[in-house]
Amino acid sequence: MDPNAPDLGVGLVGHAFMGAAHSQAWRSAPRFFDLPLNPRMRAICGRDADRVRAAADRLGWESTETDWTRVVARDDIDLVDVCTPGDTHAEIAIAALEAGKHVLCEKPLANTVAEAQAMTAAADRAAARGVLAMVGFTYRRVPAIALAKQLVEQGRIGQVHHVRAQYLQDWIADPMAPMSWRLDKAKAGSGALGDVGAHIVDLTQHITGDRIASVNGLLETFVHERPLAADSSGSLLGGQGASGTAMGRVTVDDAAMFLARFESGAVGVFEATRFATGRKNAIRVEINGSDGSLAFDFEDMNVLNFYDGRDPAETAGFRRILVTEPTHPYVGAWWPPGHGLGYEHGFTHQVVDLVTAIGKGEQPLPSFADGLQVQRVLAAVERSAEMGAWQPTAVPVPAV
Amino acid sequence: MDPNAPDLGVGLVGHAFMGAAHSQAWRSAPRFFDLPLNPRMRAICGRDADRVRAAADRLGWESTETDWTRVVARDDIDLVDVCTPGDTHAEIAIAALEAGKHVLCEKPLANTVAEAQAMTAAADRAAARGVLAMVGFTYRRVPAIALAKQLVEQGRIGQVHHVRAQYLQDWIADPMAPMSWRLDKAKAGSGALGDVGAHIVDLTQHITGDRIASVNGLLETFVHERPLAADSSGSLLGGQGASGTAMGRVTVDDAAMFLARFESGAVGVFEATRFATGRKNAIRVEINGSDGSLAFDFEDMNVLNFYDGRDPAETAGFRRILVTEPTHPYVGAWWPPGHGLGYEHGFTHQVVDLVTAIGKGEQPLPSFADGLQVQRVLAAVERSAEMGAWQPTAVPVPAV
Amino acid sequence: MDPNAPDLGVGLVGHAFMGAAHSQAWRSAPRFFDLPLNPRMRAICGRDADRVRAAADRLGWESTETDWTRVVARDDIDLVDVCTPGDTHAEIAIAALEAGKHVLCEKPLANTVAEAQAMTAAADRAAARGVLAMVGFTYRRVPAIALAKQLVEQGRIGQVHHVRAQYLQDWIADPMAPMSWRLDKAKAGSGALGDVGAHIVDLTQHITGDRIASVNGLLETFVHERPLAADSSGSLLGGQGASGTAMGRVTVDDAAMFLARFESGAVGVFEATRFATGRKNAIRVEINGSDGSLAFDFEDMNVLNFYDGRDPAETAGFRRILVTEPTHPYVGAWWPPGHGLGYEHGFTHQVVDLVTAIGKGEQPLPSFADGLQVQRVLAAVERSAEMGAWQPTAVPVPAV
C-alpha cells in the first residue's frame, strides 16, 4: 500500500457469501499489488442491524448501515460494491451511479434484460462523468483463465471450432435439500442458468473474444417442491435437510443446457446444473481450434491444459501448465512457482483491475454492457427452451 | 478351445480397419474364453483379388472370395461378419440371414432408418428359424463400460438425471486432410454423427437401460472441400496431406451435437466431432444420478470413475476404479490386476458374447432392433438440425 | 473478530517470502475464524530501515524496528514471529521466550541439532511460565493433509507399511541460476535436505503418528559453482540468470534422498530435490497400509486420494476427495464445496491453531520438541550420507 496514494472509500451492500469474498479482496489487494488508490473499507450494509454489526466486526468494516440509500449518500464513500440478490441490482447500481459512485456489481448483472439495459444506459451516462461500473465475473481473473485468453489472442489454437462448457455442482441433488432464495424465481431470476450458467457464458465469450449469436436450449426442474428451512434467509446454499414439513415451490431450473452458434462460426455446447452428483464446482471449459486446444476445470484451478497442434505428433500432448509462474497473469505478486492460489484470489484480482482502471480513468472490464450481453444470452436460452427452437441473442427488449 | 466343440464357420466381408480388428477377435476369443463352438476363419471377401489374398495371408483366413454372395452361399460358412461401409449393410446382412447364416454387422446398422427397419424385420424372421443377428457396438464390451452398466442396474447411482457424452477425434481438423469414403454421404450416410456419434447413443442407452425419446440437434461442416488422395479407397482414415490439387466435396457433417430427453425423464447432451484437436479417441460418458455418478473416457479405457453419493462427505470422491480385477466383466479370462487391456479386446469380447448366444440359441445383444433404435435417434438428430426444433425418435418410416 | 477479545500484540522478524505469507495470515485469520485473542500487527523488523519501512506499508504493520532485540523488548508485543534464515533462529527465539514472549518460529527449527536442543530446553522452561512456542511446519494445516492424519488415526488404512515422500522443485536445475543464501551452508544449514526435506519428514511423522528411527541417505550436489547475483540478499529463490562473471561456491546439497525405518516397523523412501525439472512444488506423500492407502500431491493441494481396502474389489479405487466440504478440517470457515484454497491458507490455519492454543494455555503443535525430532532426522541423514551406512536418529548431542 502506497501511503501517499489517495483513499478510495468503499461501501459494501450485502454480507453473505459474496460479502465475505469481497471483503477479503478489498483487504488483500493493496497488500500484494501496487494500486493507485488505497481502498478504505468504510461501511457494510444489511437490513438487520445486529447481523450487519457482527459482519462488520468479523469482516473488518469501519461502520455499518441498514439502508443502502445511506451508503449511496455518504460522502466518504466513492465506490459501492453490490453483493445482494439479483432482483435489487438495478435499483442500487443505478442510484449509486447517479450519485457519482463507482459501482462493482455482482453477477448476473440483473434478473432481466430490461433491467440490464437500464443499468447499462446508466453506466454509459455515468462514464461520461468519469464514474465507472464493472460487473463481477470474477472467474475471468483466475490466472489459468487469463492465460487461456492470452493464448487464444496470440493465435496459439488457431481458429476456434468448438466450445464445450459445463458448470457442474451438486448441492441440491438431494431432493430434501431445503428451499433457498436461489430457488425462487422472484429473487434469483433463474436457477442454474443465471447462477452458474452465466459464468460459463461470460468465460467462453471472454476467452474466445467472440459472442454467442444464437442458442437452442432446454431447462429442466427435477425436484419441484422442497422443505422450507427454519430460516431460509440465512442459508446461503441450502442446507443438509430440514426438520419441518412445510414445503416450498421451486420456481427455477435445476439444470440448463443449450447449443450455441458464435458470431465467428464456432459452435458450442453448454450445460449448467446443480444435480451433477460428486461435482462440487466443476467449471469446465474446453476449446478446440484449428491449431490447438485448451481445457480447464476449476476443481483443479491452478492448471490450464493446452494442446499445441504445431508440436510434432511424436511429442504432442495436452500440457498440464501449472499456472503459477511469475510471468503468468497476476501470479508475480503472490508466491513462488507451484504454490497455488485459491478461489478468493479471483476477487482480489478483480479489485486490483477495478481500482487500477479507476486510477487511470479507464473503463474496467467486464463492463455493464458485457453483463448485458450475457443477460441476453440467458434470456435467449429461456425463450428457446419455451419455444423449442433456435433464438438469436440480439433481440431488442422494450425499456422498463 | 474345446477340441470336442462343433465348428462355427465364419466368413468376413471387408478387410480394412474393421476387418483386421474382427480377425484378431475371431482368432483370440477361443484362446482365452470357453466357447460352445470353435470359430473357423473360413473365408475373407474383398473386391480386389490381390488385396484380399494379401489380407487373408496377413489376417489368417483359410480362403478368399471376391464376391460377397459367394460367402453367403458357401456351405462351410455358418456366420457372416459384415465389415463393409454402411451403404452395403442392408443388402449383405439380409441376404445372409435369408440364407440361414448368423450375422454380425458393423455399426451403424445402416445408413437410413428404412434400411435398418428392413434389416430388423429380416432379423426377426431369421430368429424364428434360429438364425441370429447382432450389431457391432463393441464399446459395450470394454470392461469399464460393462461395469458401468452393472452399477446402474444395481441402483448404485440412483435415478439418472444427467447424461453427458462426447466422442472427440481430430483426424480431419487439418483442412488439408484428404477426402475419404467416410466424408462422402453416399457411402457413409453421415459424418461424425453416424460414425462416432452412433457409439455414444448406443453406449448411453445401454448403460442407463433407457431410451432417447426426443432430440434437438445441430450439424456443422467446417471444411467443405478437401484434396482428393491419390487413392482414396486405400486411405481408411484420411492421411497427412495430399500432393494433388483436385478437390473433393465433403457431404457429411464434421461435427454433430444435440440435446436429448430420455424416456425416464433424464436429460442428455451429446457431441460428436472429428475437429477436437488433441483428442484422439475420447469417448467420454458421464452420468449423474440422484445417488452417484459415473465417468468414463476411452483415452484411459481401463478406468471407470465412480462417485458413490452414499459415502460420507468426508471420504466421498470419484473412485478411480482400475477395471482389471478378476471379478470385473470379461477380465478374469485375461491378466492379473493392473495389466490392462486394449482397444481390440472389445472385439474379442463381442465374439465371445455372440458365439455364446449362438450356442445357447439366445438373442445376442445389441440386436438389430437396438441398432434400429440408434438409427432412429441419428435420423431424428438430422431432422431436428434441419428444422431447428425438437424431434421425437419414434417416427415410423415407410418401408423401402 | 470479537471486539471484546483481548489483544495479542505480534512482532514479526523478517520480511521476505515468509514475512509476506505470515503477514497475510495474521491479517486474515481473525476474519474467518473465531479467535480468543485479537492479533495486532504491532511491528515488523528488518536490518535495512528503508526496506522494512516499505515492507510495513505494504504488508500492513503498525511500526518498524531494525534491531530484533527491540521487538523482544517491547511491552506491546506478546508474540514474536521468527521468519529469518535458520542460523538466527536459536538466538532470537530463546531471547524472546526468556523475555516472556510466545514464539512462532519458521522451520527448520535450527541449523543444527545442538541449537534445536537449546531451543527446546528454552521452550520447556518458558512453558512452565505459560509462555508457548511453536515451529512453523505449515503444510500440516493444508486441509487434505489434516484429513489424511484423521483417516490414519481412525484406522482407515490399517497398519502402515510404506511411506513414500518426495519434495520436488526445479528452481536451480538451470546451472546458471544464481547463488542465494539458500545455497550457502553457513546460512541455510543444508540445501534441499533442510529446506524442503524437513517438510516431508515432519509431514510423514505427523500423518502416521510415528517416528523415524533410523535412516540411510545420500546427498548430492550437481552444480558446484554458480554466478553471484548483483544483490544476492534480495533474491529469495535465485533468479533467471546473472550478468556478472563472479562465481560463488554452492556448499549445500542440491538433492537428498534416504531410506528410513519407522519405530512401528514401517519403511520409508524420501527424496528432496530442486533439480526435478518441471516439478514446481510437488510435495508428494503416499502411505500404504494394510487396509488402505493415501496419496497427496501439493500441486493439486485441495485433493486427497484415498483407497479404502475394505471396499469390495468391484468398486474399489483411489477416491479423489476434493477436500472442500464444510466438515473437512478448517474448511467450514471458508467457501462452499469445490471452491478451493491456496498456499497461504496453511499459514492462516497456523495462526488460528496457535492463537487458539495460547488462549487455552495449551501447547501448540508442532512444538519445538517436534522440530528437534525433525532436526535429528536431518542430522542422521547427513551422518549416514557421510558414512554410507544406517544411522539412528536418537543420538544425543552435546549442548552448545
Add this chain to the structure above:
Amino acid sequence: MDPNAPDLGVGLVGHAFMGAAHSQAWRSAPRFFDLPLNPRMRAICGRDADRVRAAADRLGWESTETDWTRVVARDDIDLVDVCTPGDTHAEIAIAALEAGKHVLCEKPLANTVAEAQAMTAAADRAAARGVLAMVGFTYRRVPAIALAKQLVEQGRIGQVHHVRAQYLQDWIADPMAPMSWRLDKAKAGSGALGDVGAHIVDLTQHITGDRIASVNGLLETFVHERPLAADSSGSLLGGQGASGTAMGRVTVDDAAMFLARFESGAVGVFEATRFATGRKNAIRVEINGSDGSLAFDFEDMNVLNFYDGRDPAETAGFRRILVTEPTHPYVGAWWPPGHGLGYEHGFTHQVVDLVTAIGKGEQPLPSFADGLQVQRVLAAVERSAEMGAWQPTAVPVPAV
C-alpha cells in the same frame, strides 16, 4: 504373414501366466507385423500331461511334451521359449543354446549371478555359431517406454540427474493371502526385488542408456507366515484366502527399496513392493534431466508424460502424450490414434524384435549380458541390505 517366408519352429516350456502371454504373442505377431520368418507353435511343455494337453488346446500349440529336454532335442523346433520359474532358467537355456536353439528366456535371467554368468557365457558361445539369446524384459516394448528411450537418446531431457522408479503391487498386502512359489526363495530367488524390482532396474538402465554402479538397499518382509493353499502350484499369484490352517514360511522379501548411483553421475531411488494397497501394477518411472523430464505409470500405459524444459515458462507443462500415433514405436502396425494397446502387446513386440533379429542374424536386445547386469544390481541390493552399506554392482562372482 508372408507365405514365402521360412518357418521358425517354436517350443514353449511353461504354460501358466507367462505361457499364456507368450502364446498370444507368437500367434499375433505375424498378423500385424512383417516378419522374416513365420513362427510355428510346435510344442508346449509342462510336467503334467493332462494339464499341458489342456494348455495346448486352449493356447493353440500343435503338440505337447512333458520333458523339456525333448523340446530341446526336437528337430522341428528352432527356438525355445523359457517361461518357467527362475531356478530352472539356467539349465534349460544353456541346454537349448548348446543344442543350437535360439532362446527367449523370461526374466529375471536367473536366480543368482553365478547362473546368469554361466548363461551369458553360453549365449556368447552360441552367438559365435549364429544361435541367439534374449531375455524377456517385455516392458521395454510398451510404446510409451520405447518413446521415452528415444527422447533421452535425442537429448530432449538433457543430462539425467534423477531416476525415480517404483513397481507397486498389492496382491499380498492381505496377510491371509496364501503361499505361492513366488514367496519361496528356493524357487523364486527373491521376492519383490527379483520379481518386479528387476523390471524397473532394466527399464531405467534401458531408458537412460546408463548403468547402475552402486546401490544401498533395504529388504523387508512384513508377513512371515502364510496359509498354504490347497494346491499352491496352480495358484499363480496367490489367492483370496485359504481354508486350511497349515502355514508356510515366506522366505523372500515383501518389499525392496534402494538408493542408486549411476555411472554417469545420476542418482536413483527405487522401490518394489507387493504391499502398496490399491496399486495393482503401478510401474512408475520418472526421470529428471537438465532440460526436461519424463514420467510413466503402467496403470496408464498408453501415456508418456514429457516436460520440455525448453518450452517457454508460460506454456511449459508436462505433456500427456497419448502414445498411439502411427509414428510412435510399434504403433503403426495396430490401430488408429487413441485406440490404445494392452499389457499383452509388449509380448507381441518382443516376438517381433526377436524374430527380426534372428532373421538378420543380429543380437536381439536385451541380451543375456543385459540380464546379467540386472542380476548384478539385484545381488548388490541384497548384499547392501545385509551389510547396511553401499555395494558396487560390478563384483566378480566365482563361476558355478
